Amino acid sequence: MGLFDSIKARLGSGASAAKATSRINVEARFERMRTSAIGTMSSFFVARDREQDRIVGVKLLDIEKMELFESRFKRLNKPSEGEIAMGMSHAHIVKTYEAGLTTKGQPILVMEYIEGPSLQHIIVKKQESLVEGRRLMLIREMGEALKYVHSRGFIHRDICPRNYICLPDISGVKLIDFGLTIPATPPFMAPGNRTGTPLYMSPEIVRRRHTDQRVDIFSFGITCYCLCSFKHPWQGDEVNGRAALYHDTSPPKDLLQYCPNIDPKLARAIMAALQPKVEERTPTMDQFLQSIRMIKGEY
Secondary structure, eight states: OOHHHHHHHHHOSSHHHHHHTOOBOHHHHEEEEEEEEEOSSEEEEEEEETTTTEEEEEEEEOHHHHHHHHGGGTTSOOOOHHHHHHTOOOTTBOOEEEEEEBTTSOEEEEEEOOOSOBHHHHHHTTOHHHHTTTHHHHHHHHHHHHHHHHHTTEEOSOOSGGGEEEOTTSSOEEEOOOTTOEESSGGGSSTTOOOSOGGGOOHHHHTTOOOOTHHHHHHHHHHHHHHHHSSBTTTBTOOOTTGGGGTTTSOOOOHHHHOTTSOHHHHHHHHHHTOSSGGGSOOOHHHHHHHTTTOOSOO
């Protein structure tokens, strides 16, 4: 069964299904404003939705690459990215308005558009002034978003600065992209699924071991570390795609070495989240958030 057939089968039958499977004519409905990103499995552009009269983000998935990814989970009845995204409703997660198929049979997601920069852009460009005094607030919101994803019974699998988008005035942040997200159930946590962003990938994924929601906590810890220090815990300023190989062969640099003015409680919480040994890592996002709950002031 191909991806199109799989999506169509999930939508069921009847009048409601007929409405759900109606094709979206991309060129007729959307006035393209600019292409924002082209990824390995999708492309994303900003547009005015003529039907709803609002600015939206439009994500078009590559059919062949999506089928290749989904083939890893044959017979497991994995929900599609659209189904997962549509089920997320949280203040710090980008809202997905619609998921379906284009007139060409290509999977499409129509979502809330956030104009601000990604954390990746801020970190790579070393725009420290944008987050000065806001890091603690951002980390809390990032953590709340991930806690919600976990509470819904999923593993995001691609937590990294690229997938956190800031509001235009950096007054908040929202989590995006459920393209690699899987249910947090035994069949999906079995060894072998090596997907994610290498710089933020946990040792369990790299070594093809059993996984659980703690892979996200590891990636979250590195993301917070980079937001605070603008450096990577294993490679400092010089980073490359082989970073994941070092995550369980050498210890991370203590965040306090780079950020002597950070609240020690926050530094300890971040370092606990990115521990390479899963049994030594912060077990849940709720525990991480509780550990920084009493921190006062700004950073």
